Amino acid sequence: MIVLTVDTGGNGIRTCEVEIDGQKCRALPETLSESGPARSLEEWDAHLSRQIHAGLDGISYAAAGVIEQNNKMLDWPNGHWLDGTELGTWTKDRYGLLTYVFNDMEAAATGMAELTGEANFLGVTFSSGWGARVFLNGRMVDSAAELGHLTVDYTPNALPCPCGKVGHYEGIFAGVNMRREIHKLASRANMPVPAGMEPGQYLDQMYAKNVIWAVAIYDWWSRGVGLWLAAIASSFPIDAVVYKGSQGKYMIPHCRPKILEYATGGIIGGLEPRIERLRIMETPGNILNEESFVGAGICWNQTTW
Numbered sequence: 226m227i228v229l230t231v232d233t234g235g236n237g238i239r240t241c242e243v244e245i246d247g248q249k250c251r252a253l254p255e256t257l258s259e260s261g262p263a264r265s266l267e268e269w270d271a272h273l274s275r276q277i278h279a280g281l282d283g284i285s286y287a288a289a290g291v292i293e294q295n296n297k298m299l300d301w302p303n304g305h306w307l308d309g310t311e312l313g314t315w316t317k318d319r320y321g322l323l324t325y326v327f328n329d330m331e332a333a334a335t336g337m338a339e340l341t342g343e344a345n346f347l348g349v350t351f352s353s354g355w356g357a358r359v360f361l362n363g364r365m366v367d368s369a370a371e372l373g374h375l376t377v378d379y380t381p382n383a384l385p386c387p388c389g390k391v392g393h394y395e396g397i398f399a400g401v402n403m404r405r406e407i408h409k410l411a412s413r414a415n416m417p418v419p420a421g422m423e424p425g426q427y428l429d430q431m432y433a434k435n436v437i438w439a440v441a442i443y444d445w446w447s448r449g450v451g452l453w454l455a456a457i458a459s460s461f462p463i464d465a466v467v468y469k470g471s472q473g474k475y476m477i478p479h480c481r482p483k484i485l486e487y488a489t490g491g492i493i494g495g496l497e498p499r500i501e502r503l504r505i506m507e508t509p510g511n512i513l514n515e516e517s518f519v520g521a522g523i524c525w526n527q528t529t530w
């Protein structure tokens with residue numbers, strides 16, 4: 226079976242066909258296509274209709290936000306014009322193909338399981354936001370559990386989180402606030418981020434030179450990630466952390482030893498071996514977001530059973 230998978234991020238629409246054979250699923254990189262973000266269903270249609278052909282068996286979306294019954298978009302952070310739309314029904318009616326909509330992290334974690342073969346792991350996106358899902362015995366523990374929104378700061382002036390609550394890991398340690406912190410500390414040290422440069426890249430350069438504020442940010446982030454992993458590993462016997470996202474790509478290679486040190490300190494007493502055996506790895510793949518395409522295909526296939 227061939228399913229067209231659609232990854233609908235803030236930067237645009239990316240589609241890729243996947244081939245499903247039994248329970249196996251693989252991406253077909255030669256079918257990858259990209260377009261800019263859509264601002265209406267007409268623009269959405271203008272891009273998608275070019276990818277439709279007679280050989281397709283279905284369509285599967287990986288979309289950020291809250292989705293009702295694999296169909297209705299309740300809260301799409303990449304463009305709220307889509308909120309309230311039954312995207313699955315619209316797509317099915319438009320192209321005549323069985324369509325389901327999945328949360329993007331649900332799809333990504335499902336694809337991570339397929340690409341890595343890990344059965345007990347935390348799948349996580351470290352990017353402008355944090356997304357996370359736990360797999361145990363090869364199954365997702367709870368497709369709705371957004372672990373980036375655990376509370377870490379209980380003080381009255383805790384930072385607001387994009388979800389509307391306050392003091393969450395994501396609101397403090399994900400990319401949006403980290404960029405703010407980099408600007409703040411760099412300016413305070415009279416070393417402002419050069420115009421046009423990505424703050425994360427500047428942070429990396431300053432860290433390589435052992436600049437004190439950059440080292441402090443890495444240490445602070447390592448502690449945040451380490452204590453978060455400690456909370457999760459205290460609750461679930463995971464063997465691995467599989468990550469994706471630009472923040473993880475930049476920071477994890479530098480921060481891995483400190484993250485593990487803080488995680489060991491933070492985990493429930495007696496469970497330290499869970500951290501000792503924890504493997505932290507970037508998600509494999511030959512094309513960008515391959516895990517999302519593969520995962521969307523598997524989720525589609527499981528839903529049609």
Ligand SMILES: [Zn+2]
Pocket residue numbers: 373374386387388389390391393395396
């Ligand atoms: Zn939150």
